[in-house]
Amino acid sequence: MHKKLVTNTSYPRCGERSETMEHVFRECLVTIEVWSELSFHHISISQNMDFVQWLTWVFEQFNQSKCSIFCCAIWAISGARNKRIHENKVSTGKEIANFVIKYIDEITGCIDKYSVKPIRSIRWRYPPEAFVKINFDGANNERQKLLLSCSKIHHEIHSAFATESVACLEAIQVGVEKEWRHIIIEGDSLTNSKDRSLVGALIHDIKQNTVGSNTFRFEHTRRTANGLAHLLATETLRRREEIYLKMAVPEYAEEQRRKD
Structure with a gap:
């Protein structure tokens, strides 16, 4: 808009308001549905915080596991936005949330599968007979x-x-x-x-x-x-x-x- 390349700044997903960080990740109805499906109730509608303050506030409220889901959701919401623009693919909030849950499950499974197992303690053994x-x-x-x-x-x-x-x-x-x-x-x-x-x-x-x-x-x-x-x-x-x-x-x- 500043470079006069576009005149319409509305968010392509809903077309209701300008595409700001706050609207994409907190205010859009589809995004609100994502947060609700992931049991992040009320985090999208927060009091007078800019985007960075909002992120900081979220990380202070939840444990590491919950914050991992939150970060994955931010990424998924952004990906869904890009697919809407470049591929004309529309995803519902529930579909985005299901993708996040499935992705986190896959990540967790890989960590469990390839995590280093503790080395079994080895004790002194008797030598073979005659040794x-x-x-x-x-x-x-x-x-x-x-x-x-x-x-x-x-x-x-x-x-x-x-x-x-x-x-x-x-x-x-x-x-x-x-x-x-x-x-x-x-x-x-x-x-x-x-x-x-x-x-x-x-x-x-x-x-x-x-x-x-x-x-x-x-x-x-x-x-x-x-x-x-x-x-x-x-x-x-x-x-x-x-x-x-x-x-x-x-x-x-x-x-x-x-x-x-």
């Missing part, structure tokens, strides 16, 4: 097993990757010293290093201890299934006390041992 499992973890250096618990303190290890590598090597060496025939080396670390040369010697020693051997099998587990080894590692670091116990764990780890 001995050695669990290791690093807070500085540590590994623990069912037949003995042991931890050592190493100095000047500056990366998590190196710490876990030292712990793994120590676990392997325990298995070699005890001459167990079938051993599972199990830890919870997925730590990676951009420069593996930093721990190249450790990796070389690990390979040398296990190359060509059918004794060792390496497995990864979650932290929830490696609780005892993790506790021994962190407590050794905190207490500054090394341990080596046969058929036992330190007193502070007894509860975790029973839990595992």
